[in-house]
Each structure stands twice: as C-alpha cells, then as structure tokens.
Amino acid sequence: MTYKVPYKDMQLLVAQAYQQQGLDAVESLEGFDPELANAVMEEAAKFASGVLASLNSVGDVQGCRFQDGKVITPNGWQDAYQQFTESGWIGLALPEEFGGQGLPKYIAQPVNEMWLSANLAFVMFQALAQGGSEILLNFASESIQQRYLPKIVSGEWTVAMALTEPNAGSDLGALNTKAIPQQDGTYKIKGQKIFITYGDHDLTDNIAHLVLARTPDAPAGSRGISLFIVPKYRVANDGALGEFNDIRCTGIEHKMGLHGSPTCSISYGDQDDCIGELVGELNQGLMAMFVLMNEARLSCGLQGVALGELGYQRALEYAQERTQGTNSQGEKAAIVDHADVKRMLLEMRSETFALRALGYQIAAQIDATEAAHDQVTLDETESNQSKKARVALLTPIFKAFATERANVMAGQVVQVFGGMGFVEETGVAQIMRDARITTIYEGTTGIQARDLLIRKVRGDQGKALTELLADITQLASFFEIDETFGVAAKETLKAVDTVTSLLTSHLLKLDVNSVSLHGVSVPFLEAMGILCCTWQLFNVLAYQQAQENTDKPYMQNLRSMVKFYTAYRLPSAMAALKVVENAGLGLSEYEF
Amino acid sequence: MTYKVPYKDMQLLVAQAYQQQGLDAVESLEGFDPELANAVMEEAAKFASGVLASLNSVGDVQGCRFQDGKVITPNGWQDAYQQFTESGWIGLALPEEFGGQGLPKYIAQPVNEMWLSANLAFVMFQALAQGGSEILLNFASESIQQRYLPKIVSGEWTVAMALTEPNAGSDLGALNTKAIPQQDGTYKIKGQKIFITYGDHDLTDNIAHLVLARTPDAPAGSRGISLFIVPKYRVANDGALGEFNDIRCTGIEHKMGLHGSPTCSISYGDQDDCIGELVGELNQGLMAMFVLMNEARLSCGLQGVALGELGYQRALEYAQERTQGTNSQGEKAAIVDHADVKRMLLEMRSETFALRALGYQIAAQIDATEAAHDQVTLDETESNQSKKARVALLTPIFKAFATERANVMAGQVVQVFGGMGFVEETGVAQIMRDARITTIYEGTTGIQARDLLIRKVRGDQGKALTELLADITQLASFFEIDETFGVAAKETLKAVDTVTSLLTSHLLKLDVNSVSLHGVSVPFLEAMGILCCTWQLFNVLAYQQAQENTDKPYMQNLRSMVKFYTAYRLPSAMAALKVVENAGLGLSEYEF
Structure with a gap:
C-alpha cells in the first residue's frame, strides 16, 4: 500500500518536542539534535515507503502459513528482514554497548511511526526487540545480557513475549505455566501459551522467548509469577547455538487482520526438556512486565497514529481523484469538495496530527527524565518525578485514545471510498481489519481507563x-x-x-x-x-x-x-x- | 452463528406499534392483528434460528465463487433457498393477487429482522424481491406484472437491481448504459453495471434485472434515466422461459464482508442481443428508484437493528461465560460483572432496543398511511399527509443512524471478546465485516444526512x-x-x-x-x-x-x-x- 512519509509534520513536531522538553540543554544528548533526527528520518523514509510499504498488502493477502509445525512468513518477509536488520534499525534506540546506535527516543519515535504506517504486521518484531531489550537491561544478569543482547540488538535473534494463556488474558495472575527449579540453577518450563506475536517464524535462527511462569511454591495470583528467558535453541556460555529447547509452535491464529504477523500458540516442554533462566527476582515477573508494558503501550498508541496517517493518505488521495456529483458551478466535483467528505478528512487529519504531537512530546519527555536520572539537587529530582508522573499519566490516554480513534478513522476511510472501500482490492479494508486489535492488545481500552483512573x-x-x-x-x-x-x-x-x-x-x-x-x-x-x-x-x-x-x-x-x-x-x-x-x-x- | 429470536421484545413492540398507530381501527387490517403476528413470528423464528443461522458462518468462510462465468453460492444456500420460498416467506408482505400473503408491514418487520440477524448475506434477495415487486406494482404495465410478479412473489425468480456503474455510484445521473428503442416497442440494452447484489447465482432459473439506462435522445443527467426490466432468460407472453438474453456476469467482488452474497459485475448486451422492456414512463427511472429506495433504506436500517441484536447476543453470552479478574469478594468474576463491560453491553442493548422500537413504529405508520389512502375527508387527508411526512423524515435517520451504530456496536462486540474477537473462528469479526457496508449501500450516511437536511x-x-x-x-x-x-x-x-x-x-x-x-x-x-x-x-x-x-x-x-x-x-x-x-x-x- 502506498505510503508517503509526512516529513514536514514530523520534522516540525520533532524539533518542537526537542526544544520544549529542554533536550538541547541535556549534556548526554549533545550531537543528538534535530539535524541528526532529520538525517535518520530521511534514511528510514526510503526504506519505509519503499520495501516495507510495498509488502504491506502482500502480507495481508498471503498471510503467514503454518506447515509441518513451522511458520512460513509471506513472500518478501525474509529479504525485508535482512535489509531491516543490516541497516541497523533494530538497535536504533538501544545501547551502543550492545551494538545499538543509542539514539534518544524522540528520534526513534518518528522512525517507528514510519515502520508502523508502512507495514504494521511486518515490524511487530521491532517493538518486541525494543521492549525485550529494556527488560533484559533492567532485570537480567550480566551473563544473560552478554549472551542475548548483542544478538537481539543486531536482529540476529528475535524476541517473543509469552504471557497469555487461554484462561489468563487481561488477568495474568491466573496463568498456569510451570517453572521447575533444577540443580544447576536453571528451570524446566512447561505449559501452553497463546497469542504470541512472532512466537515462531522463519526470519532468524533463534528466538528468545520471555515467558511468564510459576515456580512450584509460588504464591497464588499475580504475586507468584516469575519471568524466564527461554530460547528456541539453547545458548552456550560462549553464545554459540546449542540444541533444540523443546519449544513447539502448535498453530497460528486465523485473524481478522495483521495476517502477515504470525500469532502463535506455543507449547513449552512437551518432552520435559525446555530449559529457561530466571530474569530478575523470583515472583517479580509482573514488575518486569510493567517496564515492557509502558514501552509497549506507547508503541501501541503510536500504531494508532500510524494507521490514522496511512488511512488519511489513502482517503485523501481517493477523494481527490474520484468525481461524483457536481459543485455549485454545475461542474463535476471531486468528492473532496463535498463538505461531508471534507469533514471526515479533516477529522482524520487534525486528530492524527494532534496525537502525533502528543506522542512525540511523550518520547522527548522520557528522554528528558532519563537524562535527568543522575541529577542531584532536590528541586530537580522533584521536577523529574513530576515529569515521570506526567508520562505515566499520559501513557494510558495515548494508548487507548489513539487506538480507539484509529479504529474510527479506519472506518471513515472505508466510508470515503464508499462501495470501493468494502472491496478488498482497494486495500483500505485492510487498515480497518489491522487496526481492530490495537484497542485490545497491550491492555484493552477498559484496562487503560482503569489504569488512568485508579493508578494514575x-x-x-x-x-x-x-x-x-x-x-x-x-x-x-x-x-x-x-x-x-x-x-x-x-x-x-x-x-x-x-x-x-x-x-x-x-x-x-x-x-x-x-x-x-x-x-x-x-x-x-x-x-x-x-x-x-x-x-x-x-x-x-x-x-x-x-x-x-x-x-x-x-x-x-x-x-x-x-x-x-x-x-x-x-x-x-x-x-x-x-x-x-x-x-x-x-x-x-x-x-x- | 447462534441466534435466538428476541421474542419478548418483538411481541411487545409489535403490539404497541399496532395500537399506537391505530391499526386496530383499520378495516382492511381486520384479522391482521398482533395474535396473527405472533403466530407468524413463531414460524419464522424456527427457520431463522435453525437453518439460516447455521449457514451464516458457512457463507462467510466459503463465500460465493465465480467459476466458468457462473456464480456458485455457498454449500447449503440452494436448499435453504428452496425451503425459504416454499414456506412462502418471499411473498409475506406482497399482494395476494400475485400469490403473496398480503400481510401488513408491521408484521413483516419483525420477521425481516429475524432473517437479517440470522443470515444477512443469504436473505439479501428477499429485500430485492420486496422492493422490485413494489416498483412493478407501482409502475409496470399489466402485461409485465402478469408475467413477472407471480414468479417473483413465489421466489421462482429473483430480482436484481442494476444501478451502479464504475463512474456512477452515489451520482446515478452520471450513468451510461444505453437503451436503444426497437420496432416492437422493446429496447436493446447495452452497458456495464457493477455492485449488483445477487446479479447472478445458482438459486433460480431466471433473474429479473431492473436496469437503469438512457435512451439515445434522453436529456443529460438524472432527468434522462429510464428503468427497464431485463430478464436473464427471455419471458414469452405466456410466461414461459425463452432464450438467453445476453446478460453475462463478468466477475464477483472479493469483499470485506457479506461473503455469502454475490456482488456481481454484469455486462448487458455484449452481443447486442439483450432485450428489455420499459417500466414506467421514459426518463422517469429515478422516480421508480425513489420508491425502491425508501423501501430499501428502511430495510437497511433494520439491518442495523438486526446486526446490533446478533452482536449483543454473542457479546453477552461470552461475557457471562468468560471469567477474568475477581469481584469485590475476591472470587473469579465473569467479565459481565466488570462495570466497563456492562457499560458496553447495555449500550448495545438499549440502543438496539430503541432502534427496534423506532423501526416497528415506522412500519406500522406506513401501514396506517396506506390504509388511509382511500379516506376522503380533508382532515384525515391532512393527518395522513403528516404521517407520510413523518415516515419520510424518519427514514434517513433510521437508515443512517441504525447502521452507523451497528458498526460501532459490532466493534464493541469484538472488544468484549478481546483477543478472541480478533480471531476469525469466534465468528464475531464477521459481524463487524458484514456491518461495514450498511452505512454505504442504499445511500451513504452523508447522503442520508443531506436528504434529511435538504429535502425532509x-x-x-x-x-x-x-x-x-x-x-x-x-x-x-x-x-x-x-x-x-x-x-x-x-x-x-x-x-x-x-x-x-x-x-x-x-x-x-x-x-x-x-x-x-x-x-x-x-x-x-x-x-x-x-x-x-x-x-x-x-x-x-x-x-x-x-x-x-x-x-x-x-x-x-x-x-x-x-x-x-x-x-x-x-x-x-x-x-x-x-x-x-x-x-x-x-x-x-x-x-x-
């Protein structure tokens, strides 16, 4: 599906967020200025509008297939993945220490928006790599970090988050997957997980699963959940790939949208031979998830912006080409000249613009709080806490509102297309089908609203x-x-x-x-x-x-x-x- | 997909509309009282919840196929069609003179709602038969009526409405299909039409196409459009089927929803051998369409009610079964007990109920105005005009609002299902996909809004x-x-x-x-x-x-x-x- 990067907006909003969040005054961000941002965006734009966008409908039409216990991604996915990782896009905002480029979030934000507009189903591994890395950076032992992070940051391996079980969705406290401690300090993992994005695929040699599970004597409910890193193929101390780790994909979902992103059911330890390592403290698994979730929620809100933008571009293009009825001079009128069509377009345009501005400000504010982490005076600490509280407050709003609106807008895109929108070949039905999950995963709108009201x-x-x-x-x-x-x-x-x-x-x-x-x-x-x-x-x-x-x-x-x-x-x-x-x-x- | 007829609501609202619109005082409706309505509804309910509902997902999954120039309907469609017509459901509200049961609209309304909830894609031929018959009753010559109506009313033949062309959608005035007058008073039809529901299929021996076209000397724009009846196989004076009438289906659309309903592209007169007969006056084709459109818009609004009901039933059932989280006593809670889920359910419930009430009142009001047609005193005529104006005012509101809300509700159904809603196997994604066209066909929401504001x-x-x-x-x-x-x-x-x-x-x-x-x-x-x-x-x-x-x-x-x-x-x-x-x-x- 055609996608043009909305440069002017992006550059303007990036520069504004940078200035308004005071990033120009942050020593550690010297050199990471809007000029660099523009250069990075320019590179990303080529790849997004080129390779990725052109694969978007391929992914939708062909979808992932599950054959002989293996997941096969759509035609072109493997090549695109190789190009994506070779260009270093996975590690864009990850630490240089592990091979990343260490760019601040305010620069990563517009770049991520491009990926998400161009091909949401494809790039879902990217947010997983980002989120998974942040978990390992915050909670994993040095040994795990050394063995896994360089591979994840380079894109050599992908990350899968194994949280949901048939009876544990929004309520993770109900999960049942077991982790049995072994003599050598590792754990045997056993259980069934569902809804695992890129839980299996043919893009990389290995997949690092982050699995929530319970040890035998763990307390009931959410206080008894621990986090484990469980690779598809075992990883030796020197980082070399070892034997198969008894992780089997048992099927992929036949979904309404996001056909190009495999949503897997995974069975861990069918043969009692699935080994994991603890990440963080025992029974503190949900805490690690919270780190991921904030990250994932912001990324999900950005999906709303990205789909809003994509839909708006398609609707505008069609409205400018399609004539129907006459204008006040009795001439054939492009439907963009009909006031009601204009209303729909401007609703998409203005809300997407505003949400983009919000998303970029949040990203810059996170950079500001992270940079201020080492400040010492009491005043600055207080101001920083207040900035963090602001980000925490805005996160559920951004996640839920941007995705809810993306759904409404995607519906409007189809409406602008009229009967042609209902026909799959036009491609806009895909936007609507893809968008539908965004108000559900990473915490439903209802859960965001509760988070906002009760916690925040x-x-x-x-x-x-x-x-x-x-x-x-x-x-x-x-x-x-x-x-x-x-x-x-x-x-x-x-x-x-x-x-x-x-x-x-x-x-x-x-x-x-x-x-x-x-x-x-x-x-x-x-x-x-x-x-x-x-x-x-x-x-x-x-x-x-x-x-x-x-x-x-x-x-x-x-x-x-x-x-x-x-x-x-x-x-x-x-x-x-x-x-x-x-x-x-x-x-x-x-x-x- | 399971569907239970909402009897209690239907009976109550039918009886209320009957009383409030004064149908008990209408002589010509003697015997057609709510008791009869209940008996009819009981019969219809069996068929709707039984045969039709069980074919709903079959239609979605399998869809119609286009092979060797022919349209093949999903498995079970042919049997169901036979049962449907044999039970006389097509002619329910059509005149007894042509084999119908002549029931008033207020009784047909709940019955139609059942069909639409149970299997919208399947029963689309029913509204076409109803609307097509009304056109013929109002505008066609006696000869056409005699040859066509008995077949249409019995369901032996179906009706197709051929309006849209690639460049003439909402703006029918732009259409190009030609009708060349012949010596014998017939016309040769030549042109391409798209988006023709049940334009071709394997359910009946013949299909009566009602085609909008232009004669050579017709004025430009909407004042130069005439209506023709153009059968797939010619119809002799004695009603016998004749030779093929040069009507070719060139393909069917691959749509987002309504997979079981074939949406055809049709070529008329490729070999210059497609004969049609004029219906009504020359250049008055759009007037006939207005009769159809009012009918079709009310039917379309009812689709909104029907899909709202179907979705509500599925969402409620799931919300009562699915447990997630705990209640204030710390017990596992069905998600129906979460206030936000309850909010979504009650929104669907109350709005569907209210729209149903509105739809039934409109139907009863039409019965009242039709019955009063022969009244003579000035007062009654004025009151009747005012009733007609009320129906005309409510029609675009009912059409557009009920379908817009059905779309919102279908989205909420998926939301209640969470991740499971995004998975096609649960079936609720289908409701959302099916609903998407309802705000577009029979006049988009924008067009209804213009009709409301400018005309009404x-x-x-x-x-x-x-x-x-x-x-x-x-x-x-x-x-x-x-x-x-x-x-x-x-x-x-x-x-x-x-x-x-x-x-x-x-x-x-x-x-x-x-x-x-x-x-x-x-x-x-x-x-x-x-x-x-x-x-x-x-x-x-x-x-x-x-x-x-x-x-x-x-x-x-x-x-x-x-x-x-x-x-x-x-x-x-x-x-x-x-x-x-x-x-x-x-x-x-x-x-x-």
Missing part, C-alpha cells in the same frame, strides 16, 4: 492530573483574548474546569470499587484524549507562531485544524464529562 | 421536524415531574429546545449550498438519531406503564435502559448539536 489519577490524589490541567489552562488562557481563537480557548477552559470539579466531586470521592466510577472510566479517558489533542494543537500553534514560522499555507492549515478540532471534537469531550457526572446511572440495575 | 427538513420549512419535536416534548413533559426520570426528561427537553432554536438560526437559514450547512449534516443526523432513540425508550416505558405491564424484571430493565441511555447517550446528542451550532468552523479554510 487516584494513585497520587490527582496531583499529576492537576498539573496537566494547569498546563492546558496556561496555554488556553494565552489564546483567550485572541480574536480568532478566543471562543475555542474558552471552551477548552470550560472543559478543564469541568474535569477539575469532577475530580473532587466524583473521581477522587467515589468508592474505589463502585460501578459509578468504573462504569464511566472509558468516557473519562475519552474526554482526556480529546482534551490532550486540543492542548497539543494549541501548543503547536502557539510555538510555531512564536517561532514566526513563515510557511504561510502550513500555518493557515494549522489554524484551520485548531478551529475545526475545537468546533467538531471538543463538544464530545464535554459530552463524555457529562457521562462521568452521571456516574453510571441505570448501569447496576439492569439484570442481563 | 428544509423541503417543508421544518414542518415535519417541528411536529416530531412536539411529540417528543409531549412525552418528555409527561416524565418531567417523575421522581426517577425527571432529570432525564429535562435533558431531553433541552435537546429538543436546542434543535428548535437551531432550526431557525441555522438549519433553515444558512445558504442551501453552504459548507456551514453540509459540513454539519451528519452531526445533525446523529443528534436526531439519539433523540429519536430517547423518544422511543420513553414511549415504550410510558405505554407499558399505562398498560400496567406486570412483568416486573422486564419493567425494571426497561427503566434501567431509559436511565442509562439518557445518562450515557443523550449527552452525545447535545455535543452533536453543539457541532451544528459551530457551523463548519475551520472546514473551508483547510487546503488539502
């Missing part, structure tokens, strides 16, 4: 949320006296005030287990998502105005997006907040 | 809309002093007042071609959809209370739905009206 908002008595609202207020107040944006700014402030008052009247007050609270968690997240997008649009406008951006058409479109978004989408935030205020009315009484 | 609202200077709002006001006022529903009633009245004031300030006032108007047509329709659902829920509650319905659990759930819907969904109507008020801000300025 109630967890600190509303501190991080209040700080966020203060930032939005400051920005909106700046526009309050603006002739063009005054009304929009006032509406934004009204939404902020509503959240503030709901915080004390409902969100912090209601019983933590009440239906009144949990029954409105998703509407609350939705309201926050729209509010964050509004904030980001105002933020880009304010910053670009201050920078005296001289690109007139770009600035005009930016102003148009701010007007449009606040006119069309902000009312939905108010509606969602009204739902929060209604606190689950009628919900408990219904007997199914 | 502005066409009579807001008269029909004002009458509708008055009815909603009357009902809401009744609940305004109610202890439990007072707040919900007040919110409803607020929404009505907002529509009323927007009518004069915007909807009737803005330039008819303005972006400010067309750019908010879909939000306006959405607001009206929610408002109509609210109205219907209050209406059912009021009526059942007045009837002193003694089914306590049912009444409790009904009250819960009214509370829930007004708390969760009514705010979105207000948001959509706010968007209307914002009148396309930012939309014209953006340069794509």
Whole structure:
C-alpha cells in the first residue's frame, strides 16, 4: 500500500518536542539534535515507503502459513528482514554497548511511526526487540545480557513475549505455566501459551522467548509469577547455538487482520526438556512486565497514529481523484469538495496530527527524565518525578485514545471510498481489519481507563492530573483574548474546569470499587484524549507562531485544524464529562 | 452463528406499534392483528434460528465463487433457498393477487429482522424481491406484472437491481448504459453495471434485472434515466422461459464482508442481443428508484437493528461465560460483572432496543398511511399527509443512524471478546465485516444526512421536524415531574429546545449550498438519531406503564435502559448539536 512519509509534520513536531522538553540543554544528548533526527528520518523514509510499504498488502493477502509445525512468513518477509536488520534499525534506540546506535527516543519515535504506517504486521518484531531489550537491561544478569543482547540488538535473534494463556488474558495472575527449579540453577518450563506475536517464524535462527511462569511454591495470583528467558535453541556460555529447547509452535491464529504477523500458540516442554533462566527476582515477573508494558503501550498508541496517517493518505488521495456529483458551478466535483467528505478528512487529519504531537512530546519527555536520572539537587529530582508522573499519566490516554480513534478513522476511510472501500482490492479494508486489535492488545481500552483512573489519577490524589490541567489552562488562557481563537480557548477552559470539579466531586470521592466510577472510566479517558489533542494543537500553534514560522499555507492549515478540532471534537469531550457526572446511572440495575 | 429470536421484545413492540398507530381501527387490517403476528413470528423464528443461522458462518468462510462465468453460492444456500420460498416467506408482505400473503408491514418487520440477524448475506434477495415487486406494482404495465410478479412473489425468480456503474455510484445521473428503442416497442440494452447484489447465482432459473439506462435522445443527467426490466432468460407472453438474453456476469467482488452474497459485475448486451422492456414512463427511472429506495433504506436500517441484536447476543453470552479478574469478594468474576463491560453491553442493548422500537413504529405508520389512502375527508387527508411526512423524515435517520451504530456496536462486540474477537473462528469479526457496508449501500450516511437536511427538513420549512419535536416534548413533559426520570426528561427537553432554536438560526437559514450547512449534516443526523432513540425508550416505558405491564424484571430493565441511555447517550446528542451550532468552523479554510 502506498505510503508517503509526512516529513514536514514530523520534522516540525520533532524539533518542537526537542526544544520544549529542554533536550538541547541535556549534556548526554549533545550531537543528538534535530539535524541528526532529520538525517535518520530521511534514511528510514526510503526504506519505509519503499520495501516495507510495498509488502504491506502482500502480507495481508498471503498471510503467514503454518506447515509441518513451522511458520512460513509471506513472500518478501525474509529479504525485508535482512535489509531491516543490516541497516541497523533494530538497535536504533538501544545501547551502543550492545551494538545499538543509542539514539534518544524522540528520534526513534518518528522512525517507528514510519515502520508502523508502512507495514504494521511486518515490524511487530521491532517493538518486541525494543521492549525485550529494556527488560533484559533492567532485570537480567550480566551473563544473560552478554549472551542475548548483542544478538537481539543486531536482529540476529528475535524476541517473543509469552504471557497469555487461554484462561489468563487481561488477568495474568491466573496463568498456569510451570517453572521447575533444577540443580544447576536453571528451570524446566512447561505449559501452553497463546497469542504470541512472532512466537515462531522463519526470519532468524533463534528466538528468545520471555515467558511468564510459576515456580512450584509460588504464591497464588499475580504475586507468584516469575519471568524466564527461554530460547528456541539453547545458548552456550560462549553464545554459540546449542540444541533444540523443546519449544513447539502448535498453530497460528486465523485473524481478522495483521495476517502477515504470525500469532502463535506455543507449547513449552512437551518432552520435559525446555530449559529457561530466571530474569530478575523470583515472583517479580509482573514488575518486569510493567517496564515492557509502558514501552509497549506507547508503541501501541503510536500504531494508532500510524494507521490514522496511512488511512488519511489513502482517503485523501481517493477523494481527490474520484468525481461524483457536481459543485455549485454545475461542474463535476471531486468528492473532496463535498463538505461531508471534507469533514471526515479533516477529522482524520487534525486528530492524527494532534496525537502525533502528543506522542512525540511523550518520547522527548522520557528522554528528558532519563537524562535527568543522575541529577542531584532536590528541586530537580522533584521536577523529574513530576515529569515521570506526567508520562505515566499520559501513557494510558495515548494508548487507548489513539487506538480507539484509529479504529474510527479506519472506518471513515472505508466510508470515503464508499462501495470501493468494502472491496478488498482497494486495500483500505485492510487498515480497518489491522487496526481492530490495537484497542485490545497491550491492555484493552477498559484496562487503560482503569489504569488512568485508579493508578494514575487516584494513585497520587490527582496531583499529576492537576498539573496537566494547569498546563492546558496556561496555554488556553494565552489564546483567550485572541480574536480568532478566543471562543475555542474558552471552551477548552470550560472543559478543564469541568474535569477539575469532577475530580473532587466524583473521581477522587467515589468508592474505589463502585460501578459509578468504573462504569464511566472509558468516557473519562475519552474526554482526556480529546482534551490532550486540543492542548497539543494549541501548543503547536502557539510555538510555531512564536517561532514566526513563515510557511504561510502550513500555518493557515494549522489554524484551520485548531478551529475545526475545537468546533467538531471538543463538544464530545464535554459530552463524555457529562457521562462521568452521571456516574453510571441505570448501569447496576439492569439484570442481563 | 447462534441466534435466538428476541421474542419478548418483538411481541411487545409489535403490539404497541399496532395500537399506537391505530391499526386496530383499520378495516382492511381486520384479522391482521398482533395474535396473527405472533403466530407468524413463531414460524419464522424456527427457520431463522435453525437453518439460516447455521449457514451464516458457512457463507462467510466459503463465500460465493465465480467459476466458468457462473456464480456458485455457498454449500447449503440452494436448499435453504428452496425451503425459504416454499414456506412462502418471499411473498409475506406482497399482494395476494400475485400469490403473496398480503400481510401488513408491521408484521413483516419483525420477521425481516429475524432473517437479517440470522443470515444477512443469504436473505439479501428477499429485500430485492420486496422492493422490485413494489416498483412493478407501482409502475409496470399489466402485461409485465402478469408475467413477472407471480414468479417473483413465489421466489421462482429473483430480482436484481442494476444501478451502479464504475463512474456512477452515489451520482446515478452520471450513468451510461444505453437503451436503444426497437420496432416492437422493446429496447436493446447495452452497458456495464457493477455492485449488483445477487446479479447472478445458482438459486433460480431466471433473474429479473431492473436496469437503469438512457435512451439515445434522453436529456443529460438524472432527468434522462429510464428503468427497464431485463430478464436473464427471455419471458414469452405466456410466461414461459425463452432464450438467453445476453446478460453475462463478468466477475464477483472479493469483499470485506457479506461473503455469502454475490456482488456481481454484469455486462448487458455484449452481443447486442439483450432485450428489455420499459417500466414506467421514459426518463422517469429515478422516480421508480425513489420508491425502491425508501423501501430499501428502511430495510437497511433494520439491518442495523438486526446486526446490533446478533452482536449483543454473542457479546453477552461470552461475557457471562468468560471469567477474568475477581469481584469485590475476591472470587473469579465473569467479565459481565466488570462495570466497563456492562457499560458496553447495555449500550448495545438499549440502543438496539430503541432502534427496534423506532423501526416497528415506522412500519406500522406506513401501514396506517396506506390504509388511509382511500379516506376522503380533508382532515384525515391532512393527518395522513403528516404521517407520510413523518415516515419520510424518519427514514434517513433510521437508515443512517441504525447502521452507523451497528458498526460501532459490532466493534464493541469484538472488544468484549478481546483477543478472541480478533480471531476469525469466534465468528464475531464477521459481524463487524458484514456491518461495514450498511452505512454505504442504499445511500451513504452523508447522503442520508443531506436528504434529511435538504429535502425532509428544509423541503417543508421544518414542518415535519417541528411536529416530531412536539411529540417528543409531549412525552418528555409527561416524565418531567417523575421522581426517577425527571432529570432525564429535562435533558431531553433541552435537546429538543436546542434543535428548535437551531432550526431557525441555522438549519433553515444558512445558504442551501453552504459548507456551514453540509459540513454539519451528519452531526445533525446523529443528534436526531439519539433523540429519536430517547423518544422511543420513553414511549415504550410510558405505554407499558399505562398498560400496567406486570412483568416486573422486564419493567425494571426497561427503566434501567431509559436511565442509562439518557445518562450515557443523550449527552452525545447535545455535543452533536453543539457541532451544528459551530457551523463548519475551520472546514473551508483547510487546503488539502
């Protein structure tokens, strides 16, 4: 499927995030400036729009196949994988110590967005390598790090995350896979896992499975789960590949979308001969998962942005080519000139833009907090904690809202295509089918909403949320006296005030287990998502105005997006907040 | 896919619509009372939940095939078709004169809903037979009626509607198919049509194509389109089948959903040997289409209800079986007990219920207007015109809103299933894929919104809309002093007042071609959809209370739905009206 990298947006938003998060002042990031970012993006763009994008429909049409116990990836996957790893893309944001390029996240973010737009099914191994590496860097022994990380960072081996079991999905505490301690300190792993992305494939010689399992005397529930690294082929102390480790793929799922990404069922230790090593402390497996999950959730939110962009490009292209009906002069009109089609396109455009801005700011903020890790004065530590809290607060919003919206937008893309969108050959149905899983994996929207409300908002008595609202207020107040944006700014402030008052009247007050609270968690997240997008649009406008951006058409479109978004989408935030205020009315009484 | 007929709702809503539309007082409907309706529904239910439902996934998995120029329907389709027609279901609401059962629409509505829930792809021929018959009854010569109607009504032949061409979709005025007059009064048809549902298949010996085409001297655009009946095999004067009529299927679409329904490309008169007969007057083809379209739009809205019901049943069943996480007592909890899952389920339940109520009222109202056709006094004529205007007003709302919501709900069904929903074997992805076309065919949501705003609202200077709002006001006022529903009633009245004031300030006032108007047509329709659902829920509650319905659990759930819907969904109507008020801000300025 054709995909053009949205350079102008990316460069502008990358540079803005870099400046606004103060990365220019960070010593350890010297040299890693937007100029480097642009050079990296340029390279990545060629590969994304070229090789990867052209394989996107191949992956969808052909899909992965499961034959004789083996997973065969679609035609072209192997070549593309080799090119991808040889160009060093896997290790882009991984430590130089293990062969990576050690780039900050703010540069990796637009690059990852390109991969995800170009071919989501293909590049799923990339986020796994990134997440898996971070787990090993944080929790694994030096021996494991030395044996595994160089291979993972180079892409010589891939990573698989084996979490889910048939009866343990969102509730990982229910899992049953066993890990039996052996004399030599290793563990024998035995159990069945499902939904393992790239759990088996034909791209590399080895696959490092990170498996959640229970030791025999572990406590019940989520406190008794440990993490193990379990390679498909054993790894000797010198890193050499050894014998088969009794890991069998028993099948792959026939999915609605993402056909090019194998989703495997794996049986560990069928012959009692599957050996794993403990990663981190016993029974602390879920803690390691939290590291991964934050990473994965941000990556998943970025998938929302990427699919939104891809869909928007396809819809716009079609709307500009397809004529139907006449304009006011009685001439044949391209459907982009019909106001309702324009509405759909601008909805996709403005929301994708705003979510991209949000995603890039989050990435730069993570860089800032990591760089500040070694700062010593109390003040800076506090400011850093507050930045970390901000990232933690925004993560579930970004993950859930960007993916929910990507689903809505993908539906709109099909709608713009009309009957042709329903026909698979046009390719846009694939976007919709691929997008469907993004609100489910890495924690459903419901789970993100609970995380937001219970951990992130109630967890600190509303501190991080209040700080966020203060930032939005400051920005909106700046526009309050603006002739063009005054009304929009006032509406934004009204939404902020509503959240503030709901915080004390409902969100912090209601019983933590009440239906009144949990029954409105998703509407609350939705309201926050729209509010964050509004904030980001105002933020880009304010910053670009201050920078005296001289690109007139770009600035005009930016102003148009701010007007449009606040006119069309902000009312939905108010509606969602009204739902929060209604606190689950009628919900408990219904007997199914 | 399992489907249980929602008897209780259907019977209750059928009886209510019958009473409220005054059908008990209609002489010509004597005997066609709710008792008969129940008996018919009972019979239909067996067939729907039995044969049809069990073939639903077969159709999806196997799909139709195109081999050697022929369309082969999925396994079981032929048998099911035979059973369907032998039981007389095609002619259920068609005139007895031609072999039908002549049942009123209010009885056909729940029956059709069953078919659509059970197997949408299969029964698409049914709406075609119904719509095609109505066209012939209204416009065709007696000779055509005599030769075709008995065969269509019995199901011996099917009907295909050949409208769309590659460059003429929503804009039928652009079509190019030719009709050359012959000496004997017939026409030679020549042209290519696409997207023809059941345009070819292996279910019957003959197919009656209703083809839109242009005669050589016809005016350009939509004023030069005529309608022809063009059989696959010619039909002699005595009704006997003659030779092949040069109609060739050139392929079927590979669609996202509705795999069991063949969507054909058809070439008419490749060998210059395709003969058609004019139906109605020359150049009046679109008028005939309008008859069909109203019929088809109501049927399409009902598809939204039917898919909503099917999805709700699957989601509820899964949510009651699947355990994940714990309840407040620390016990394993079925996910139906998680407030956010309950929210999704009740959203589907209440909206589907409300839309069903709306659909049944519309059907009964059509019966009432048709029965009143022969009434003579001026008063009754006026009241009847006003009823017709009501149906005309509600038609685009019902079509577009019910199908848009079916898409949202189908997405929610997958969400309730989590990862399992993304796996095709569970079957719920099919509901989402099937639903996707419903907001497109029979006029996209954008086209319905334009019809609503321009023809139905502005066409009579807001008269029909004002009458509708008055009815909603009357009902809401009744609940305004109610202890439990007072707040919900007040919110409803607020929404009505907002529509009323927007009518004069915007909807009737803005330039008819303005972006400010067309750019908010879909939000306006959405607001009206929610408002109509609210109205219907209050209406059912009021009526059942007045009837002193003694089914306590049912009444409790009904009250819960009214509370829930007004708390969760009514705010979105207000948001959509706010968007209307914002009148396309930012939309014209953006340069794509």
